Amino acid sequence: MNDKVTVSEQRAQLQNRAAAGERLASLLRDAAAAPPPVRRATKPSRGAREHRLAAKKRRGDTKRNRRASPDHQGVSDK
Numbered sequence: 171m172n173d174k175v176t177v178s179e180q181r182a183q184l185q186n187r188a189a190a191g192e193r194l195a196s197l198l199r200d201a202a203a204a205p206p207p208v209r210r211a212t213k214p215s216r217g218a219r220e221h222r223l224a225a226k227k228r229r230g231d232t233k234r235n236r237r238a239s240p241d242h243q244g245v246s247d248k
Contacts, residue, residue: 175197177190214222 175190175194177186177193179189180186
């Protein structure tokens with residue numbers, strides 16, 4: 171880890187030193203903060219899975235009903 175904090179935002183050395191101190195304090199606060207909570211893996215409930223499969227089944231039926239029946243393929247109504 172880099173153990174130096176350098177700042178050259180201002181023309182005045184004292185102002186840069188003050189900014190460096192603030193930056194160092196900020197870095198130390200961030201390092202001391204508690205880590206975020208660990209994500210717990212979950213899985214869909216049984217009802218959610220059944221609902222999803224039922225929706226997929228309905229969608230498939232809708233698409234299947236849109237298809238032309240085999241006896242009408244390529245035949246024009248003249």
